[in-house]
Amino acid sequence: xxxxxxxxxxxxxxxxxxxxxxxxxxxxxxxxxxxxxxxxxxxxxxxxxxxxxxxxxxxxxxxxxxxxxxxxxxxxxxxxxxxxxxxxxxxxxxxxxxxxxxxxxxxxxxxxxxxxxxxxxxxxxxxxxxxxxxxxxxxxxxxxxxxxxxxxxxxxxxxxxxxxxxxxxxxxxxxxxxxxxxxxxxxxxxxxxxxxxxxxxxxxxxxxxxxxxxxxxxxxxxxxxxxxxxxxxxxxxxxxxxxxxxxxxxxxxxxxxxxxxxxxxxxxxxxxxxxxxxxxxxxxxxxxxxxxxxxxxxxxxxxxxxxxxxxxxxxxxxxxxxxxxxxxxxxxxxxxxxxxxxxxxxxxxxxxxxxxxxxxxxxxxxxxxxxxxxxxxxxxxxxxxxxxxxxxxxxxxxxxxxxxxxxxxxxxxxxxxxxxxxxxxxxxxxxxxxxxxxxxxxxxxxxxxxxxxxxxxxxxxxxxxxxxxxxxxxxxxxxxxxxxxxxxxxxx
Amino acid sequence: xxxxxxxxxxxxxxxxxxxxxxxxxxxxxxxxxxxxxxxxxxxxxxxxxxxxxxxxxxxxxxxxxxxxxxxxxxxxxxxxxxxxxxxxxxxxxxxxxxxxxxxxxxxxxxxxxxxxxxxxxxxxxxxxxxxxxxxxxxxxxxxxxxxxxxxxxxxxxxxxxxxxxxxxxxxxxxxxxxxxxxxxxxxxxxxxxxxxxxxxxxxxxxxxxxxxxxxxxxxxxxxxxxxxxxxxxxxxxxxxxxxxxxxxxxxxxxxxxxxxxxxxxxxxxxxxxxxxxxxxxxxxxxxxxxxxxxxxxxxxxxxxxxxxxxxxxxxxxxx
Numbered sequence: 132x133x134x135x136x137x138x139x140x141x142x143x144x145x146x147x148x149x150x151x152x153x154x155x156x157x158x159x160x161x162x163x164x165x166x167x168x169x170x171x172x173x174x175x176x177x178x179x180x181x182x183x184x185x186x187x188x189x190x191x192x193x194x195x196x197x198x199x200x201x202x203x204x205x206x207x208x209x210x211x212x213x214x215x216x217x218x219x220x221x222x223x224x225x226x227x228x229x230x231x232x233x234x235x236x237x238x239x240x241x242x243x244x245x246x247x248x249x250x251x252x253x254x255x256x257x258x259x260x261x262x263x264x265x266x267x268x269x270x271x272x273x274x275x276x277x278x279x280x281x282x283x284x285x286x287x288x289x290x291x292x293x294x295x296x297x298x299x300x301x302x303x304x305x306x307x308x309x310x311x312x313x314x315x316x317x318x319x320x321x322x323x324x325x326x327x328x329x330x331x332x333x334x335x336x337x338x339x340x341x342x343x344x345x346x347x348x349x350x351x352x353x354x355x356x357x358x359x360x361x362x363x364x365x366x367x368x369x370x371x372x373x374x375x376x377x378x379x380x381x382x383x384x385x386x387x388x389x390x391x392x393x394x395x396x397x398x399x400x401x402x403x404x405x406x407x408x409x410x411x412x413x414x415x416x417x418x419x420x421x422x423x424x425x426x427x428x429x430x431x432x433x434x435x436x437x438x439x440x441x442x443x444x445x446x447x448x449x450x451x452x453x454x455x456x457x458x459x460x461x462x463x464x465x466x467x468x469x470x471x472x473x474x475x476x477x478x479x480x481x482x483x484x485x486x487x488x489x490x491x492x493x494x495x496x497x498x499x500x501x502x503x504x505x506x507x508x509x510x511x512x513x514x515x516x517x518x519x520x521x522x523x524x525x526x527x528x529x530x531x532x533x534x535x536x537x538x539x540x541x542x543x544x545x546x547x548x549x550x551x552x553x554x555x556x557x558x559x560x561x562x563x564x565x566x567x568x569x570x571x572x573x574x575x576x577x578x579x580x581x582x583x584x585x586x587x588x589x590x591x592x593x594x595x596x597x598x599x600x601x602x603x604x605x606x607x608x609x610x611x612x613x614x615x616x617x618x619x620x621x622x623x
Numbered sequence: 624x625x626x627x628x629x630x631x632x633x634x635x636x637x638x639x640x641x642x643x644x645x646x647x648x649x650x651x652x653x654x655x656x657x658x659x660x661x662x663x664x665x666x667x668x669x670x671x672x673x674x675x676x677x678x679x680x681x682x683x684x685x686x687x688x689x690x691x692x693x694x695x696x697x698x699x700x701x702x703x704x705x706x707x708x709x710x711x712x713x714x715x716x717x718x719x720x721x722x723x724x725x726x727x728x729x730x731x732x733x734x735x736x737x738x739x740x741x742x743x744x745x746x747x748x749x750x751x752x753x754x755x756x757x758x759x760x761x762x763x764x765x766x767x768x769x770x771x772x773x774x775x776x777x778x779x780x781x782x783x784x785x786x787x788x789x790x791x792x793x794x795x796x797x798x799x800x801x802x803x804x805x806x807x808x809x810x811x812x813x814x815x816x817x818x819x820x821x822x823x824x825x826x827x828x829x830x831x832x833x834x835x836x837x838x839x840x841x842x843x844x845x846x847x848x849x850x851x852x853x854x855x856x857x858x859x860x861x862x863x864x865x866x867x868x869x870x871x872x873x874x875x876x877x878x879x880x881x882x883x884x885x886x887x888x889x890x891x892x893x894x895x896x897x898x899x900x901x902x903x904x905x906x907x908x909x910x911x912x913x914x915x916x917x918x919x920x921x922x923x924x925x926x927x928x929x930x931x932x933x934x935x936x937x938x939x940x941x942x
Contacts, residue, residue, distance in 0.1 A: 430827075452827050452828075453829040453830075453831065456828075457829075464827060469821075469823060470823040471824060473820040473821045473825070473887065476817070476820055476887075480817075484813070484824075495808040496809060542829075
């Protein structure tokens with residue numbers, strides 16, 4: 132019998148009306164990286180929230196190092212050796228690295244021995260293989276560096292288990308390559324890492340064991356060497372996925388959007404390109420290359436201060452989001468919860484928000500018309516929801532994203548800008564979004580797709596623009612659209 | 624995820640959602656037995672006449688809160704309006720006085736709206752400033768003295784009643800109906816909910832968010848002026864300190880009703896419950912001879928408890 136550092140036994144968690152976890156057991160060994168995968172809503176985060184003391188399990192037990200654990204909140208879990216690093220970091224941007232690592236537990240006495248704290252912080256970072264100025268203000272650090280600070284913080288609690296929730300979702304390729312040695316380092320320090328990710332390549336690259344959750348149950352657990360990528364996907368979605376990127380038969384039509392020498396202060400410089408009906412134009416580049424900024428400029432979130440925009444051959448100045456909408460542009464933002472949906476509103480209200488005039492009688496909004504519109508899109512886009520009037524908060528990420536798409540389709544947008552359209556949604560829903568993109572371009576819409584996932588851009592685009600430092604540094608078509616070529620251009 | 628049948632959680636949600644009306648009914652019924660005056664028609668009409676005045680502004684405050692804003696200065700606009708109304712009533716007569724005072728309310732509200740929507744000042748700071756300035760203005764104009772008016776038409780209007788119910792509750796009902804109607808069934812109302820629910824989403828969806836941020840202050844100014852006119856005409860006098868507790872009252876009844884301070888949900892129909900609740904409780908306290916100072920204390924505690932309740936039950940804090 133091998134010894135497990137962590138054993139979660141028979142964990143069940145019910146919320147009013149819903150069973151989120153159903154008799155889940157998870158065993159993790161020290162010095163392993165244990166992947167936890169599953170579609171959104173499968174129960175990964177609920178399970179991890181129970182492990183880190185955020186939620187209390189309805190039933191079931193947790194054993195750490197053979198001893199039964201009762202957790203009273205995140206802080207308590209941390210002190211007992213279980214740390215979690217969320218996608219959004221728990222760091223105070225205005226304080227220094229050292230201050231953040233030891234936040235709230237500087238000293239036992241009344242006075243803070245800063246020198247000692249800085250030395251200790253330095254030591255922790257060195258243990259991770261980094262020589263780092265601990266006096267730097269956290270707000271000035273890159274995402275990867277902040278993550279490093281979070282890991283150091285976990286180490287400072289003598290963490291035996293570190294949970295990483297989608298650690299690479301906001302990192303660039305280069306930063307990811309920096310993160311993996313750190314994880315290796317944790318492994319060799321005999322720390323157990325629970326690694327939650329949607330990116331299966333990473334799971335195969337870094338993890339030792341994988342557990343698969345579906346609908347609140349563990350549906351599979353295996354050594355990473357004894358399972359294939361397709362087997363994992365099958366278990367996650369409960370069906371097999373043959374092709375990752377569906378084919379389409381679209382015909383390129385006339386140019387609908389043309390941008391000439393577009394600039395906005397230092398964010399984007401001298402951008403020119405044209406977009407045709409029936410086309411998916413991919414925009415690749417590293418984080419910070421100006422891709423989102425370009426989208427925001429075209430959509431009038433931050434209007435351009437130089438250059439010209441032509442829509443369907445007509446020169447137009449887009450000074451606000453309203454004007455962009457009137458020129459039949461739609462913008463699916465990268466931050467779905469923050470800028471895509473009103474989380475407390477129901478599906479009809481979220482969809483009709485872009486064109487309330489269409490669901491209005493002379494004076495009043497017509498609830499039945501709104502519901503009819505919503506039903507139409509629920510059917511068309513296969514939005515999975517118990518009822519049309521569901522609040523968005525109760526939908527999964529993929530279905531929320533379909534609602535965002537619906538609202539722009541409802542506004543009659545011909546030009547759709549999709550910024551990270553599949554971020555944070557599960558494999559099955561991703562595939563559906565790809566199919567949907569294909570259907571749309573086949574109907575003659577034009578799509579600009581910004582994505583940090585290289586395979587996605589390569590698989591979905593007719594043409595790829597690679598951005599770097601606010602400019603378009605290269606354009607790739609046909610045979611030249613390879614990952615190597617994109618990265619060559621993107622990194623300098 | 625499976626859907627379960629009704630369990631304990633659903634009952635808890637039912638209680639939390641309906642705690643206020645249930646408490647209100649229990650309280651009102653017990654008062655009927657405790658104090659005989661409580662259920663007399665005189666007292667009931669008194670409650671109705673009383674709360675209708677502040678209730679008008681509460682409707683506008685609810686709208687602003689749904690839109691993610693709020694306004695401290697409405698109390699000063701109220702006081703200033705009693706003064707302006709009485710002054711102009713003596714000078715020009717009832718109708719011109721009404722129009723001038725309403726106009727002043729709209730202008731003051733528009734100024735707040737300008738500061739918040741256009742200059743992008745936080746509402747708290749902007750309206751704290753205008754609150755002080757408007758109150759100061761009212762003091763300067765009146766030399767800090769109460770102003771009386773002896774306009775006979777006004778006297779007749781203010782004394783007009785049907786079975787003890789004056790014209791004020793009728794105005795209140797009209798205002799309430801208009802607000803509920805606009806908020807629930809029009810594009811305008813949806814814009815307010817969307818702007819308060821998520822400003823960025825609304826903006827990116829091409830909704831004129833600045834207009835909504837602006838207009839809720841104009842509505843507040845107008846309603847505070849209308850409340851002021853109602854109050855001034857009832858006692859035939861105006862004075863700067865009148866209505867000092869208006870802002871506090873409006874926020875309290877809004878939150879008691881169940882409109883979240885985070886914006887984006889709730890509604891004026893809920894605020895009516897809040898208004899009834901506060902009306903009944905404070906009428907009862909008076910009948911039980913609890914003094915004014917003590918009532919003030921209770922008022923503050925009620926507000927804090929309710930906001931605490933809101934913070935604890937609000938799901939969004941966890942999300």
